[in-house]
Structures are given as C-alpha cells and as structure tokens.
Amino acid sequence: MRPNTDRFLPDMGSGRYANMQQLIQLRWLAVFGQLLTIAFSDLVFMMHLPLRQMLLIIAALIGFNLFSSWHWRVRRNGENREVSNRDLFLSLLTDVFALTALLYFSGGAANPFSALYLLQIVLGAAILEAGTLWALIVVSSACFAALTVIYHPLALLQDGLPDRYLQGMLLCYAINAVLLGLFLTHITRKQRERDARLAALRQRALEEEHIVRMGLLASGAAHELSTPLSTMAVILGDWQHMPALKTDPGVTEDMEEMQRQVKRCKSIVTGILLSAGEARGEAPGETTVRTFLDELVDDWKATRTPRVFEYINEFGEDIPIVSDEALKQTLCNVLDNALEASPHWVRLSVMRHLDDLLLVISDAGPGFPEEMLENIGKPYASSKGRPGSGLGLFLVVNVIRTLGGTVAARNVETGAIVTLSLPLKALKLNNNT
Numbered sequence: 001m002r003p004n005t006d007r008f009l010p011d012m013g014s015g016r017y018a019n020m021q022q023l024i025q026l027r028w029l030a031v032f033g034q035l036l037t038i039a040f041s042d043l044v045f046m047m048h049l050p051l052r053q054m055l056l057i058i059a060a061l062i063g064f065n066l067f068s069s070w071h072w073r074v075r076r077n078g079e080n081r082e083v084s085n086r087d088l089f090l091s092l093l094t095d096v097f098a099l100t101a102l103l104y105f106s107g108g109a110a111n112p113f114s115a116l117y118l119l120q121i122v123l124g125a126a127i128l129e130a131g132t133l134w135a136l137i138v139v140s141s142a143c144f145a146a147l148t149v150i151y152h153p154l155a156l157l158q159d160g161l162p163d164r165y166l167q168g169m170l171l172c173y174a175i176n177a178v179l180l181g182l183f184l185t186h187i188t189r190k191q192r193e194r195d196a197r198l199a200a201l202r203q204r205a206l207e208e209e210h211i212v213r214m215g216l217l218a219s220g221a222a223h224e225l226s227t228p229l230s231t232m233a234v235i236l237g238d239w240q241h242m243p244a245l246k247t248d249p250g251v252t253e254d255m256e257e258m259q260r261q262v263k264r265c266k267s268i269v270t271g272i273l274l275s276a277g278e279a280r281g282e283a284p285g286e287t288t289v290r291t292f293l294d295e296l297v298d299d300w301k302a303t304r305t306p307r308v309f310e311y312i313n314e315f316g317e318d319i320p321i322v323s324d325e326a327l328k329q330t331l332c333n334v335l336d337n338a339l340e341a342s343p344h345w346v347r348l349s350v351m352r353h354l355d356d357l358l359l360v361i362s363d364a365g366p367g368f369p370e371e372m373l374e375n376i377g378k379p380y381a382s383s384k385g386r387p388g389s390g391l392g393l394f395l396v397v398n399v400i401r402t403l404g405g406t407v408a409a410r411n412v413e414t415g416a417i418v419t420l421s422l423p424l425k426a427l428k429l430n431n432n433t
Contacts, residue, residue, distance in 0.1 A: 015194065016083035019127045020072055022186050023091050026123075026179055027065045030095070033175055034058055034102065037113070041106075047154055050105045057101045064094055089124075089132040093139060096120050100143040108151025109144060112169040117144055119176050126187050229266050236262065264303065287323040289315050289357065289427075293350055296328055306339055310347035315357070321427040330399045334361050334418055337393065341365030342415055356405075357427070359420040367411035376409050396420075403427070 038054055041047045068091065072083070096117070103111050117140045124136040236259050245251050287295075290313060297311050338346045342363035349360040376397065397407045405422040 015190065016085070016088060016127070017072065018190055019088060019187070020068075020083045020091065022183060023088070023095075023123070023127075024065055024068055024072075026183060027061065027068075027095065029179065029182075031058060031062055031065070037171070047106075049154075050152060053105050054102055057098060057105075061094075061098045085129045085132055088127050089136065092120055092124050092128070092136055096136070096140050096143060100147065103147055104150070105152045107154040108147035110151075111154075113172045113175075114144060114147065115169070115172050115176065119179060122180055123183060126184065225265070225269050229262055229269065233259070233262050233266070286320060288318045288320050289350075289424075290318045292321060292323055292328075296331060297348065300332055300335055304336070304339060306346050307344045308346070310345075312347065313350045315350050315352050319424065319428065321424075324427065326399055327403070327422075327427075330396050331359065331420075333396055334393075334420070338363040338365070338416075338418070352424075353421075355424050357422045357424055359422070361418045361420075362412075362415060364415040367416045368409055373409060373411070376407065 035058060038049060038051070038058075042049050042051065075082075099116055099120070103109070103114055106113075108114075121133075121137055121140060124133045128136065236255055239245055240252070240255055240259075245255070293313060293315075297309075301309060335346065335348065338361050342365035345364045347360075347362040349358075349362070351358045351360070376393065393407075393409075400407050400420055400422065403422055403426040405420060405426070408419045408421075410417055
C-alpha cells in the first residue's frame with residue numbers, strides 16, 4: 001500500500017501569491033529608485049531630462065502597483081488566493097514596458113540603466129514557467145533592440161563623458177545586486193520552508209501508512225484469537241458443571257481464575273476490533289468526562305498492581321462526551337509505560353484549560369533519554385532496548401493527533417511527565433461546541 005501524499009502537498013497558488021507580493025514590494029523600491037535617479041540626474045548632472053513624460057510613466061507604474069496591491073488583497077480576503085503563471089508574466093511584462101518607456105526618454109540602449117533588463121529576466125527565471133520565461137526574454141530583447149535605433153538622445157551622453165557613464169553603470173550594478181539579493185533570498189527561504197514542510201508531511205503520510213498496516217495486523221490477529229477464546233470459554237463453562245471437578249475447591253478456584261483471564265482476553269480483542277472500526281454491534285456509548293476517566297482508572301487499577309497510584313481529577317463542571325475505545329486504550333498505554341518505568345508510584349492529573357482537556361501522567365522513574373525526547377512520536381523510538389519496542393508512544397501520539405490534540409513529554413528531577421492535550425469539541429457528542 002502506497003501512502004497518498006497528494007493531499008498533503010502545499011498549494012502552489014499560495015507560493016505564487018507570495019511571489020506576486022514580492023514583485024509588488026520590489027516595484028515600490030524600483031519606483032523610489034527611479035524618482036531618486038531622475039532627480040539626481042536632472043539637478044546634479046544637469047541632464048535636462050523630459051521630466052513630464054518620465055514622471056507620467058512613473059505615475060502610471062504607481063497606479064498599476066496600487067491596483068495590484070488592492071486586487072490581490074481583495075482576492076486573499078475572499079479566500080481566492082490563486083495566482084497563475086500568467087499573472088506573474090503580465091506583472092513582469094508591465095515592468096519591462098515601463099523600463100523601456102523610461103529608457104526611451106533617457107538615451108535608449110546607451111543608458112547604463114538598460115542593464116536592468118537582465119534583472120527582469122533573472123526574476124522571471126526564478127518564478128515563471130519555461131514557456132513564459134522565453135516569451136519574456138524575447139520581449140525584453142526586442143525592446144532593447146528597438147532602443148538602439150529609436151530613443152530620445154541625451155546631451156550628456158552625446159558630449160562623451162565616460163566618467164558619468166561609468167558612474168551610471170556602477171549605480172545600475174548596485175541596484176541590480178541589491179534587488180536580486182533581496183528577491184532571491186526571499187525565494188530561497190520560501191523554497192527551504194516548502195521543502196521542510198513537504199518532508200514533514202510525507203513523513204506523516206508514511207507514519208499513517210505504518211499505523212494502517214499495524215491496524216490490519218492487529219485486526220487480523222484479533223479475529224483469529226476470538227474463535228479459540230470463545231471455545232475456551234465454553235469448555236471452562238462445561239467443566240464447572242462436571243461433578244468430578246466441582247468437588248475439588250482448588251480446581252474450582254483455578255477454573256474461575258481461568259474464566260476471568262479468558263474474559264479479559266476477549267475484552268482486549270473486542271477493544272482492538274472496536275479501535276479498528278469493526279465489530280460495531282454496540283454504538284459508541286454516551287458518557288461524561290468524569291465518568292469516562294473514573295471508569296478507566298478503576299479498570300486499569302483492577303488489572304494492574306501499582307503500589308501507589310494518585311488520581312487527581314480537577315476537571316470542573318462535567319460535560320457529556322462519547323466513550324471512545326481508542327482513547328481509552330491510548331490512556332492505558334501511557335499509564336502502562338509510566339508503571340513500567342516507576343512501579344512504586346504513578347499519578348494521573350486531570351484538568352481543564354479553556355476548551356482543552358489536559359491529562360498529565362507523572363512517574364518517578366529514570367526519565368526519557370534525550371534522544372527519545374527529540375523523537376517523540378517516531379516509530380521504534382524506545383528506551384527499552386528491545387527489538388520492535390517503541391510503538392506504544394508512537395500510537396499514542398498519532399491517536400491524539402487524529403483527535404486534534406498534542407502530546408508533550410519532559411523530564412523532571414523526580415522522573416518524567418507526559419501531557420496529553422485534547423480539544424473537548426473532538427470528544428463531545430456530535431462535535432457540538
């Protein structure tokens with residue numbers, strides 16, 4: 001069985017949305033840089049630029065950026081955040097045309113800032129698909145070629161002042177380097193975050209597949225065991241009515257103990273089948289938080305032999321919930337682990353924090369190894385050192401996570417503490433909050 005990881009994959013539209021927001025931010029930086037460059041060139045270098053036309057182009061670019069910000073913010077608030085590759089292409093194409101218009105009024109291809117075309121191409125390579133990237137390259141190249149023959153000449157460039165031209169090239173290089181550094185750093189960080197999220201989600205899918213396989217194995221074993229257990233129960237019942245055996249008090253007592261153990265085994269098998277979603281002849285029972293936990297504690301103490309077991313229930317006002325067999329087995333599993341680590345003392349504290357049920361299991365054992373604390377919830381992470389051990393806490397974490405809760409473990413000076421946090425809405429009848 002292969003895990004279905006498609007449902008865990010991050011939405012590609014959300015990644016494009018982040019890229020669009022980054023383009024909008026870079027466009028504001030470009031507008032600021034363009035205004036600053038025009039002012040510096042006109043006031044300091046006395047280049048006598050056609051300010052009216054160039055400022056109209058920048059005003060149009062500002063209007064386009066304001067519209068883009070508003071448009072994508074509205075779509076985000078409306079939970080329609082999908083940004084297509086075509087949207088990103090049109091956004092970059094607008095920047096290319098705006099740059100072409102500004103260069104036309106400031107010396108054409110001879111303007112050192114014509115190298116900013118490369119910035120648009122690098123940005124496109126980072127966020128566009130192959131087809132639209134090549135379209136952007138063709139359009140940018142055509143615009144640059146047109147500027148070699150059609151442009152508004154600048155007197156400064158015609159006068160041949162190479163030092164001014166080199167200064168412009170240096171400034172253009174600095175702008176390209178800063179903007180590319182900002183954008184590519186953002187893209188790289190988002191990519192790393194996405195890869196980490198993908199790895200975590202794929203690991204979760206594999207863990208869920210592991211649980212399914214163990215559930216199938218346990219369910220099959222439970223089915224196989226139910227028949228011989230029923231046979232043993234019938235035979236023991238017949239033996240109790242045999243005159244030859246009824247006269248021996250020792251044999252009678254042994255048969256009663258055997259019947260109790262067979263009954264317990266059948267209860268365990270039934271619990272496994274119920275947890276696997278089978279044998280639902282009985283609908284999940286209605287109970288309350290206090291009743292559910294009180295009965296669980298009574299049953300657990302009756303079948304285990306803790307020397308000292310402290311049960312502190314400070315939940316507060318009782319509420320109705322569904323009696324969940326999987327949750328019952330999960331809590332018993334944690335208590336069993338605590339008892340194994342600390343046979344002389346175990347404590348279960350129950351409390352309510354806002355809309356969450358908190359179950360705190362404490363023991364006075366040696367605590368968890370540090371490497372195990374770092375791998376809580378991973379299969380076969382165990383301090384017992386036995387082959388195949390380490391599945392108990394793994395199942396606990398996944399059952400609690402399925403219910404929307406969390407599991408935390410930590411060491412203290414006197415042992416270890418495991419805290420289970422469960423949202424009450426996951427336990428209430430019909431999930432009514």
